[in-house]
Amino acid sequence: MHLLEAGFESRNRPCVLLLHGFPELAYSWRKVMLPIASAGFHVIAPDQRGYGRTTGWDDDYDGDVSSFRIFNVLKDALGLVFALGYRSVAAVVGHDFGSPVAAYCSLVRPDVFRSVVLMSAPFPGPPSLPFNTVHDSPHSHSAAANIHEDLAALDRPRKHYQW
Numbered sequence: 001m002h003l004l005e006a007g008f009e010s011r012n013r014p015c016v017l018l019l020h021g022f023p024e025l026a027y028s029w030r031k032v033m034l035p036i037a038s039a040g041f042h043v044i045a046p047d048q049r050g051y052g053r054t055t056g057w058d059d060d061y062d063g064d065v066s067s068f069r070i071f072n073v074l075k076d077a078l079g080l081v082f083a084l085g086y087r088s089v090a091a092v093v094g095h096d097f098g099s100p101v102a103a104y105c106s107l108v109r110p111d112v113f114r115s116v117v118l119m120s121a122p123f124p125g126p127p128s129l130p131f132n133t134v135h136d137s138p139h140s141h142s143a144a145a146n147i148h149e150d151l152a153a154l155d156r157p158r159k160h161y162q163w
Contacts, residue, residue, distance in 0.1 A: 001080055002026065002053035003046040007037025014090035017077060017105075017113075018045040021096020021120065025052040028095070041090060046080055048098065049073050074104050078112065093117040 004026045007013055016036055018029045026045035033043045047054040050068055057067045081089055092113045094102025099121035106116035107126060 001046050001056075001076065003044055003080070004029070004033065005045075006033040006043040007040070008042050011042070011085055013040055013042040015081065015084070015086045015088070016041045016043050017081065017089050017092045017102075018043065019048060019077065019092065019094040019098030019101050020045065020051070021094075021098050023051075024096070027052075044080070044084065046077070048101070049076050070100060070104055071108075073101050074108060077101060077105055078109060081112065087112065089113050091115045091117060093119070094121070095119045096121050099123055 018026075018033070020026060020028045026047045029043075029045040033045060036043045049057060049072065058064050077092070089105075089112060092102040092105050092115075094100070094117070096119070099118040100123055102113075102116050103118055103123040104126075106113040
C-alpha cells in the first residue's frame, strides 16, 4: 500500500488516518498533512485499494471486483494502522468515497478508531439487518428516501445542506 506520512519523527504521537475520495489520491491531503502533524499527530494518507500506486488486486478488464467491497477496504485501513505499530487511531477522516470507509472503520472497530470526520458524503448508517422485515417501513432500505425531510430538520444555516 502506497502512503504519505507527516509527523512520523516519533511513534509516540497519536495517529490520524486520512482517507481520500474519488477520483483522488493520498496526494489530495498534502495541504492539510503538515498542519495536522504540527499539532502533534502522526498523519497517514494511503492510496486506497484501486487508486494510485497501491497494488494487489485483479486488475484485468473483466476481473473480479469483489475484493473492492467496503469491508475489504476497511481491512486495508485497519491492517495499515496495525502494520505501522499503532493499536488506536485518534481520528479517521474520510472525504467523498473515503467517508463510508471511515464511517465503517469507526462502527466496526470503535476500540481502534476513536473519532471520525466525514466530509462531502452523507452516511445514513449501517444497513438494517434482514430481520423483522414485516415491520419495516417501505423506505427503510433506501438511504436517500427521506433525504429532503432529514435535511429540512437540520438547524440553520442550511447553505450547504443540499441534495
